[in-house]
Amino acid sequence: xxxxxxxxxxxxxxxxxxxxxxxxxxxxxxxxxxxxxxxxxxxxxxxxxxxxxxxxxxxxxxxxxxxxxxxxxxxxxxxxxxxxxxxxxxxxxxxxxxxxxxxxxxxxxxxxxxxx
Amino acid sequence: xxxxxxxxxxxxxxxxxxxxxxxxxxxxxxxxxxxxxxxxxxxxxxxxxxxxxxxxxxxxxxxxxxxxxxxxxxxxxxxxxxxxxxxxxxxxxxxxxxxxxxxxxxxxxxxxx
Numbered sequence: 001x002x003x004x005x006x007x008x009x010x011x012x013x014x015x016x017x018x019x020x021x022x023x024x025x026x027x028x029x030x031x032x033x034x035x036x037x038x039x040x041x042x043x044x045x046x047x048x049x050x051x052x053x054x055x056x057x058x059x060x061x062x063x064x065x066x067x068x069x070x071x072x073x074x075x076x077x078x079x080x081x082x083x084x085x086x087x088x089x090x091x092x093x094x095x096x097x098x099x100x101x102x103x104x105x106x107x108x109x110x111x112x113x114x115x116x
Numbered sequence: 117x118x119x120x121x122x123x124x125x126x127x128x129x130x131x132x133x134x135x136x137x138x139x140x141x142x143x144x145x146x147x148x149x150x151x152x153x154x155x156x157x158x159x160x161x162x163x164x165x166x167x168x169x170x171x172x173x174x175x176x177x178x179x180x181x182x183x184x185x186x187x188x189x190x191x192x193x194x195x196x197x198x199x200x201x202x203x204x205x206x207x208x209x210x211x212x213x214x215x216x217x218x219x220x221x222x223x224x225x226x227x228x229x
Binding site: 003004033035040041042043044045091093104105106107108109110 | 120122125152157158159160161162165206208217218219220221222
């Protein structure tokens with residue numbers, strides 16, 4: 001009965017380096033979301049995966065951001081050539097069905113990314 | 117696109133006092149509305165949600181919220197605050213068929229003894 005897990009919990013990186021963030025959704029959840037939360041701001045939608053359908057990448061802020069998910073398992077969010085404005089908490093959530101957002105999203109604890 | 121405004125980034129109440137956290141939304145179609153809570157060092161968890169039907173929605177831990185279409189509001193209330201209610205609260209809005217759930221900036225609730 002594990003919940004959504006994310007790793008690492010904290011990541012400090014130098015400007016210009018690439019980082020990879022990992023999300024393990026709840027087993028059986030077909031939908032997976034990534035959000036970004038900057039200090040003092042709300043959650044910003046980044047990308048959404050639903051089963052084997054093409055992901056909805058409409059929230060990705062630039063082409064430095066990409067994400068992958070194999071089937072209904074682990075997802076990785078990659079940020080290339082990190083910038084200081086990328087510093088934020090990155091949250092992952094999973095749910096049973098995505099199209100009807102009636103279904104509750106279960107959130108992971110987040111990865112706090114600091115770009116120096 | 118839908119959006120959410122939470123009035124007050126920080127609310128402080130005394131234990132036993134009424135809790136009122138404000139949320140106003142903007143949506144071009146009937147919205148789905150949510151309140152999430154984030155306790156210190158924990159992930160977000162759903163408090164309650166409104167989709168259709170009864171406009172007064174009851175959630176966990178004694179919280180409730182009322183959907184008021186005329187006011188485009190979905191304020192969160194609890195009659196009597198408890199110390200354990202101290203957390204950050206997020207209001208969110210989405211629309212049927214839209215994968216993009218929009219969150220407010222959050223309101224940090226402090227409960228004084």
